[in-house]
Amino acid sequence: MIEQATIKYCKRCADMGREATHPLTAFNKNKSMPDGLGFYCRQCEHERTSLYRVRNADAIRQRTRVAALSPEQRAYRQTKALEMYHRHKEEHRDEARERSRRYYGERRDTPEQKLKNKLHNERYYTQHKAKAHAAHRDYQHRKQILTTLLVWTLQSPNRLQVFPTLYATFSQAVYVRSTKSEDTSA
């Protein structure tokens, strides 16, 4: 394929809401791409790598620390983390409801509509079993991430200060990605 363009579009830059068309020199070379250039611009590649390293570094440190714990210590932290998770969930129930309302719209369903939804969901579930299973696995995975975050938080008192921010980031990410998996009736 002959590529004669002198500028290239970077989708990530566009997603970040900044100038998305760059000169070709802003892209790394990548032989596996049709145009021989990276999919993302150099800055995006850099940001992606740094982000990945930062996140991974934490995960690795975390795994090492947890591995060094005795089973009793581990169980204790898990319990504490779960307690904290439930307490936080309880304390932020209204916010969760509000988020849910924004997401699903202002409507309040009648019992008939609720039943209809339920039946629809059940039909959808049987029709999309594989997808539903994947979504469930995804949900479990996110729960696991949250637990890891909580365990991490409990390892030092000053981490409690950053917990709300981290938790907000996570729960938002979790919320955006989940569709029907969060029960809003509880």
Ligand SMILES: [Zn+2]
């Ligand atoms: Zn970019």
